[in-house]
Amino acid sequence: MNDFAPASPPGIEHDDHLLAAWAAEVAGNLLVEVRGQGLEGKELKDAGDRAAHELLMELLAQHRPGDAVLSEEGKDDKRRLDADRVWIVDPLDGTREFSEPPREDWAVHVALWTRAAGDLAAGAVAQPGLATTFHTGAPPVVPDSTAARPRIAVSRTRPPAFVEALAAEIGADLVPMGSAGAKVISVVRDVTDAYVHAGGQYEWDSAAPVAVARAAGLHTSRIDGSPLVYNQDDVLLPDLVVCRPELAEPILAFIREHGTD
Numbered sequence: 650m651n652d653f654a655p656a657s658p659p660g661i662e663h664d665d666h667l668l669a670a671w672a673a674e675v676a677g678n679l680l681v682e683v684r685g686q687g688l689e690g691k692e693l694k695d696a697g698d699r700a701a702h703e704l705l706m707e708l709l710a711q712h713r714p715g716d717a718v719l720s721e722e723g724k725d726d727k728r729r730l731d732a733d734r735v736w737i738v739d740p741l742d743g744t745r746e747f748s749e750p751p752r753e754d755w756a757v758h759v760a761l762w763t764r765a766a767g768d769l770a771a772g773a774v775a776q777p778g779l780a781t782t783f784h785t786g787a788p789p790v791v792p793d794s795t796a797a798r799p800r801i802a803v804s805r806t807r808p809p810a811f812v813e814a815l816a817a818e819i820g821a822d823l824v825p826m827g828s829a830g831a832k833v834i835s836v837v838r839d840v841t842d843a844y845v846h847a848g849g850q851y852e853w854d855s856a857a858p859v860a861v862a863r864a865a866g867l868h869t870s871r872i873d874g875s876p877l878v879y880n881q882d883d884v885l886l887p888d889l890v891v892c893r894p895e896l897a898e899p900i901l902a903f904i905r906e907h908g909t910d
């Protein structure tokens with residue numbers, strides 16, 4: 650059990666958007682505490698992953714006892730495949746960057762998939778480094794782009810090789826950054842204009858950020874243009890494009906034409 654027992658705000662019993670936002674935020678606050686405890690490296694990563702996972706499991710069990718949960722840090726209980734409601738959580742996305750203070754590119758992801766929607770129905774991305782939680786209950790408004798050239802967010806440590814050629818083709822600049830959530834949120838915030846990833850990722854890495862991005866009116870898809878589908882038996886969801894709507898066609902056209910090799 651965590652000692653961390655935040656008071657729950659009104660509304661969360663009936664509003665999944667608010668529950669997602671609150672749960673992500675309190676897990677983010679806990680991670681800030683963990684980061685201040687003097688741990689380093691693997692110890693800090695493991696402590697963060699574990700603390701945020703346990704807190705989210707407790708909060709979801711307490712406030713949505715009938716729902717299934719898929720967490721990066723938990724065992725995959727396949728009963729979720731028959732469930733009507735499944736929370737898809739990444740307790741600490743950007744674990745590497747979390748362990749490198751004062752980096753801000755790490756996040757907590759809480760999303761809800763429902764059978765009724767056949768899709769994501771709510772989502773929240775807490776980015777404690779920005780002291781902000783982005784969520785579908787109050788979808789962020791994407792500002793007009795301030796960039797003369799499009800900026801493409803890519804993984805700091807595993808950027809897909811083809812993205813350099815893509816950037817050259819569409820006259821874009823690459824912006825390396827950790828955390829899938831932070832990269833999607835960078836598009837929402839007009840820090841970048843697109844996030845392109847390939848080569849490996851799981852449902853929890855993108856579910857909550859994609860829910861927020863869609864609510865904000867951004868394009869979200871696989872790199873072949875097909876929809877991102879969640880709560881699958883195999884949770885591998887290795888690639889995605891999140892971008893301003895006007896960039897979707899040039900990016901997808903480049904990938905259609907040149908592939909990813």
Ligand SMILES: Nc1ncnc2c1ncn2[C@@H]1O[C@H](COP(=O)(O)O)[C@@H](OP(=O)(O)O)[C@H]1O
Binds near residue numbers: 803
């Ligand atoms: N090739 C790959 N295979 C598996 N997971 C990957 C991956 N590339 C990125 N990811 C996951 O996607 C998240 C963002 O990665 P990156 O910062 O490199 O863009 C990280 O999540 P976690 O930090 O939750 O493990 C990372 O593990």
Ligand SMILES: [Mg+2]
Binds near residue numbers: 741742743829
């Ligand atoms: Mg992750």
